[in-house]
Amino acid sequence: MPHKPDNTAGVTPADVTQLVPPAQAAELERQVAANTDAYFRKTKAIVERMGDKQVTYAVFMRRPVIFCPRLVVEWLEKMAAARGVKFQIDLCHEEGTWVGAGEPLLYLTGPMSQLVDLETLYLQKLGPACVAAYNAYSMCCDLPNARFLAMDARHCAGAEMADMMAYAASVGGRAARRDVGAAGFIGNATDATAHYFGNDKGFGTMPHALIGYAGSTLKAAELYAETFPGEQMTVLVDYYGQEVTDALAVCNRFPDAAQDGRLAVRLDTHGGRYVEGLDPQASYAVLERHVPNAIRQYRTEAELRWLVGTGVSAAALFHMRTTLDRAGFFNVKIVASSGFNAAKCKVMASVQAPIDIVGTGSYLPDHWTETYATADIVAYDGQPSVKVGREFLLQK
Template identity: 65%
Template sequence: MSAADTGRGWPAAGAFGPTQALDDGTIRSRTDAYFNRTRDIVTRFGDRQVTYALFIRRPVISAPRLMTEWLDGVARARGISLSYDIMFPEGAWVGAGEPLIYITGSFVALADLETLLLQKLGPPCVAALNAYQMAMALPGARFMAMEARHCAGFEMQEQMAYAASVGSRAAQREGALGFVGGANDATAGFFGDGRGLGTMPHALVGYAGSTLRAAEMFHSTYPEADLVVLVDYFGREITDALEVCRAFPDLAAAGRVGVRLDTHGGRFLEGLDPQLSYAALERNTPGTIRRYRSETELRHLVGTGVSAAAIWRMREALDAAGFPKVRIIVSSGFSVEKCLSMADAHAPIDLVGTGSFIPDRWSETYATADVVSYDGEARVKIGREFLLRKARDRAVPARESAS
């Protein structure tokens, strides 16, 4: 599938070195030994045409493209022909245990690919569902993918950014704004852009010595860029946000200033405490706090860190000071659950920066593969007969990979 198939940008072929390991030696070293031994045995005793079914035990959103593009590359490198049926188009909901894809080809050619195929299928599908749910929880907010710092290397980062783009497009088809970009250039193509998004880290504010000075330095260096300023470094979120807005009134009036709330969970936003947090919510979203809440929901609504109350208090302060067009950007643990709490509180969020679509429980990302036919004869281990029941109307036509 090319960029033209989605109408979006797509990183250049071969851009992701770690995922493009196509030679037999590298594949053999990275796959489980019993698959390598299976390939050796089948080579000795006679090849067969087999069909694999790949599935995940929990509901997901279909995100198979990194896997199928890698598989296409292996087919070209090995000079083999194979075919695969994608049972759910990219971005479609998939029920628990439903086969996502059937792959047919030589057993010798496919036996040692299972480990790497599963690595490239499960995590993106689960993360795509998380990204979709986050975007749907806050359909009027834009999201920026900030997964890179939480990933175990670039291959995982690639998978997570791709997943965010897939889940986002699924949400956008239902009216949500979704993810508009990522935090670095390497994965920006997944979001139809050539550059990563972002302005400044806390380190720049510390270097500058004040929030205002950091804003001045940034604007002097990047005068054409919108000015988004971290305002929690000195614990004066409201004071420093208003100081920056007053220093750049034209940008603020034009909607080109944003304040990013990243207050850590050890303290409240400037001027808030538990009682004042409850009051801020009651002023702006009466009734929200009165319903039954779990401890986690209460923390998201009126607790320390970037709570719904903190966001509402910042909006009140900006509006009262004459800066209604200054945007509020939030970060710090915006998971599906936190986004749902923010939606319930009607928090005035313009953009969410998050990497929390990365699955919390990695065991939920485990994909599984079973051979379901040998030379056209249906055969699968007891208990996996459900894999034999192919959908009558395939969502995506069979795709041929050949040398």
């Protein structure tokens, strides 16, 4: 039997002695029946007809992950309560722990008739979160001094996925804070999932739509300050292609906020153009001044673009920081967004790009096939049995 951690960072077995209300139980069963694979429903019918067995499932993934069991445990406990049974859930690792490819994540034991049709749904709640947490962890470790905001909701396939991804970012961020002292993820963009980060509400000030509505970046900042007086303000400065000009205009308009550190500028320049004041030659010159050896190392085409190319490059960030400092706005923060995935964060870290906050949804898995979790029965009525080739899943 694997070791079951004493502390699973908030994952605790629920009390299943109290059954859920009949209407809620019926709705849960309807959802399971509609969304599970047909062969699981047929197997359930056969087992119920021919005789039940106590089974143990091993759940694992084929790539390294950060373990995120909370959502699957909560759902399994809810289903157990709805069915009037108890499932034994043995977590092999603590929440936020790095787990290698093929290592069992958890063992799940209970009546086969009550477990066999749940596999599809509980795997959906486990795999994507574990991979997203791994990506979030990597990003936070690479940029330990930057704070991260989870801005993934618009890239998710519905509210359930958004819930999983926010949970994953919070777990990955906490793990990076624990392991390397990183600032990690401090919040996200929506109220619904803010609780994962210990917040009541989502963070954010203005989208590009507000800039367009106002007619100028400065006017948008003024409208925001008038509507939400005293709040910290992050101003998008790329709408009109005048990142430097508009950033300075806003700072000059709100000098007290700039001085007190309540003002930030957000670079979100798309990859179709350079930040104001830069071109290929100027970008190389900026990087040469700040990090002379950066472009003398071997770089892939993508890495070179992140350093001196269009969009939010390292050169653009150094350019903005230098401009703000020269104008005396040392306390104005820089928020970087636009394609900040794990690889881009690693490149920014290699040159110590001046980033205070990273707004990202790009910790979401790039390759969805990597998110597939798998479950196999490894024991029937206490007797070990698993398909050939999966013997490594047997309980030790």
